[in-house]
Amino acid sequence: MNLEWMAWTPVTAGFFTFIILLLIGMTIWEIASPCVARRGFLPLTTTRGDRLFIGLLGSAYIHLTWVGLTDFPLWIATVIAACFLVIMMRWG
Incomplete structure (x- = not known):
């Protein structure tokens, strides 16, 4: 029986650690x-x-749209998503 496991790269582990924290x-x-x-x-x-959930969901959509529609580096989408999350938490 062949079990496939998720590859826990440092970036993946950091992402989930950030969400938990x-x-x-x-x-x-x-x-x-x-x-x-x-x-x-x-x-x-x-x-x-509520604003945190909406901000995280919106950030995920920003990343998915970025990956699907552009060839630019992903860190730019991460900066945009972080700004979106801050705006949602502060003024949403």
Whole structure:
């Protein structure tokens, strides 16, 4: 029986470590300072967790679109996605 395993490159491990640390940090932040739902530029009322989820999902779509439609280096998409995530968390 041949089992295929995911290749844990340093970049992959770093990505998942970042997501786990982000979730731990958000949990600690929520315990220390409970969130109040608010409206930003999004057309719905959101909490910190909602904006984080929307930001991460949008960042994934930015990367997928970048890989599918351009031949430019991926680090440029990462910078754009990081800016998108910051904007979503701050003003979303």
